[in-house]
Amino acid sequence: MPELPEVETIARELQAVMPTSRIIGLEIRLPKMIKLPVNRFRRNVVGATVGRVHRRAKLLLIDISTGQTIIIHLKMSGQLIWRSVTGRLRVGGHPIPGGTEALPNAYSHVIVATNRGTLFFNDQRQFGFVKMIPTASLEHWLEDEGYGPEPLSDEFTLDVFEEILRRHRVKRIKPTLMDQTVIAGIGNIYADEALFYAKIRPTRRIHTLRPDERKNLWKGIRHVMTLAIKYKGTTADAYRTANGQPGGMLPFLRAYGRDGLPCKRCGTIMKKITLAGRGTHYCPGCQQ
DNA sequence: TTCAATGTTTAGAC
């Protein structure tokens, strides 16, 4: 499930419980999830102490005491579940059928055991991955990957956004928002939401955006991301219900998944189209 | 049975 707010939620939850725990075991049930030689991964991970858990773009980052950072991408259906030794669960990512009571389950591909609890990396569709980079070269690695600015950082000013739009003026706005090298962390849900906020149709060519629309879109991106983090993402806290009900942000979505329903702003029936291969939801009444 | 799913990459067409 995860876009920036969901991964941020997971990072914060894990940061609250994992640091200073010692990794005492590692089970790799599906080796293809680990994008480096499994032996090298194991050698650096087992016996290490967990440092900071943080996030960049949609990547979850776990610093460990061997000077490495574990990088996890959840892609479409990944989830991370922390089960403390007392049995308390913290879940992030896609809800799993049947809830979280039985762990590990058929989708638990990587299991990291520590003295304080166990981290399960589950992924139904197996698109996610685990990498490992020396912490000292993490920034450099991220730069090489080409990620754009964090939308909630001070660096992401209106001027920076305007410059981004100038670089991509012939493209359509929604796929550009979702391009991780343009801005980091915006996915399909929050692209639709930010465009709804700014009353901009997702198919608009960037050069047709007026100054007020560009500013509203910049505000919309930050507003939507901030709100989603506040509510712990759109499904990230599905663990509260055993049957995988969606998370706290869902009632606040105004575009995603609302095709066929009246627009919350103007009442027009919302539409869904396919754009760049992704379901795209908008109001034909007030998004021009 | 067919299609779509919160992501990303790649091949090909224009």
Next chain:
DNA sequence: GGTCTAAACATTGA
């Protein structure tokens, strides 16, 4: 060279 679409990855469920 730039931009766009479809397909691929694997699985499930509507």
